[in-house]
Amino acid sequence: MSKLYVIGNGFDLHHGLKTSYYDFSKYLKENNPPLFDTLEKYISYPISDDSLWSRFEENLANLDADEILSENSDYLPNIASDDFRSRDLHTFPDIMHEQFLQLTSGLLSEFKNFILAVRFPESAYEQKLRIDKDSIFLNFNYTNTLERLYNITNNHINYIHNSVYRNRDEIILGHGIDPENFEKEIPTPPDNLDEEDYEEWYRMNNDYDYSFDTGRESLYEYFKIMHKPTKQIIENNKIFFDSLDIIDEIYIFGHSISEVDILYFQKLAKSVSPNSKWSFSYYSHENIPILKNSLIGAGVKEDQISSIRLQDIQRNNTQLSLDFE
Secondary structure: OOEEEEEOHHHHHHOOOOOOHHHHHHHHHHHOHHHHHHHHHHEOOOOOOOOHHHHHHHHHHHEOHHHHHHHOHHHOOOOOOOOOOHHHHHHHHHHHHHHHHHHOHHHHHHHHHHHHOOOOOHHHHHHOEOOOOOOEEEEOOOOOHHHHHHOOOHHHEEEOOOOOOOOOOOOOOOEOOOHHHHOOOOOOOOOOOOHHHHHHHHHHHOOOOHHHHHHHHHHHHHHHHOEOOHHHHHHHOHHHHHHHHHOOEEEEEOOOOOHHHHHHHHHHHHHOOOOOEEEEEOOOOOHHHHHHHHHHHOOOOHHHEEEEOHHHHEOOOOOOOOOOO
């Protein structure tokens, strides 16, 4: 097995499966409007994107948690009020915890349900590609397209982010920003303060508020839970990557080689044979330089890279110029 296929969402889309993040947004809007509204309201995206959903995983890092905290500040207790009760201290933290659950386990659960609801159209079989079934497959998708359409055996497929059909573990979906970047900066006293000055500094900086800070801490766990721990995933799959030294042909089908997954391609470039030939599929010609530069940035030599269209390697294409079997 000297061939490796890297499978991304474009592979499923090619076969007519409605698995795009836009499709997920439609699913959420119909099946969980509160979560859809929360995501649309509180997650921002670059001006260059046409919507939140065009690069959904990357944009998960752009949750405006401070805006959520601000808009719920009316639930903070007024300790000076005659109506104050000790249980009021927990109202704001509880609401923030509910927001946290909605944006983490709630989101992942809905995405899993979305994938399970995806239907294979009859035309999917007409879109089948020429693929060497005895190869190794690194699959970034959560579906069972390889098994269902191509009869690829399970032991040839590594579902790097788990599958809703095979793995018992939670699917992995998230942003690529180190969660430490979102941690609250804790003020520290200057060096060489005497005891009196230290007590004064501490009095001026002791602004801890149980309700607000507990609620904030709970909500900000979102950035940790929804972080894709790529380095740890690679380490957990060390045996798989170490086995790729026999690979000299890599076919990337339907993967955007985005920043959130670039560490995987850096690892692949170091794991496969140094003289390997790399070929990536593209949807439009405008994507070719972007995908090519991403691979070069990952450590692949330019003269080892080529591009193809998935339509050109369909089984029902009578003008095939490439043989993948």
